[in-house]
Structure formats: C-alpha cells, structure tokens
Amino acid sequence: MTTIFQRVLSYLKEGFRIFGENQSARRGAAIAFYTVTSIAPVLIIVIAVAGFVFGSEAATGAVFAQFRGLLGADAASLFCSPRTHG
Numbered sequence: 001m002t003t004i005f006q007r008v009l010s011y012l013k014e015g016f017r018i019f020g021e022n023q024s025a026r027r028g029a030a031i032a033f034y035t036v037t038s039i040a041p042v043l044i045i046v047i048a049v050a051g052f053v054f055g056s057e058a059a060t061g062a063v064f065a066q067f068r069g070l071l072g073a074d075a076a077s078l079f080c081s082p083r084t085h086g
Helices: 004-023 023-053 056-071 072-078
Strands: none
Touching: 004 023, 023 056, 056 072
16 A cells, blocks of 8 residues: 555656656746747837827836836836937
8 A cells, every 4th residue: 555655756756757758847948038038029019009099108107117016116217217329
C-alpha cells in the first residue's frame, strides 16, 4: 500500500517530467519576451485612439494614472514625460 506522501511525490515527479518534455519554460520565456516587446506599440495605438476620442490630455492623464498606480509616481513620470533627443 502506498502512502499519501508517495502518491504526492509520484504526481510531482510526473508533473516535472511533462513540464520538461513540453519545453514549457522555453515557451513561457518566449511569451514573456513577445509580451514585453509588444506593449509599447500597442500602448501608442491605444493612446492615439483615446486621444482622438477623448482628447490628448485626458488620454495621457489616464495612462499616467494607471502607471502611477502600478509603478509609483517616480517611475510613472519617467514613462509619461516628454522625450527630447539631442
């Protein structure tokens, strides 16, 4: 008779085996990479459409408020401040 500990251990082993066979970590890393690299263009499109519908100031203010809630005021100001190149 197997104990509950042995059954749990066998389930964990099986789960890790399947995780390794399906290259789940590699797929997760690919999804994370494409998510991070696609956020900026999507955000630009969303701000442009919202700016057209609600006005530029309202759209920028709403995005800044979301960033401030997520990252804090200092980090949000880095994202929402005007960029100068030179």
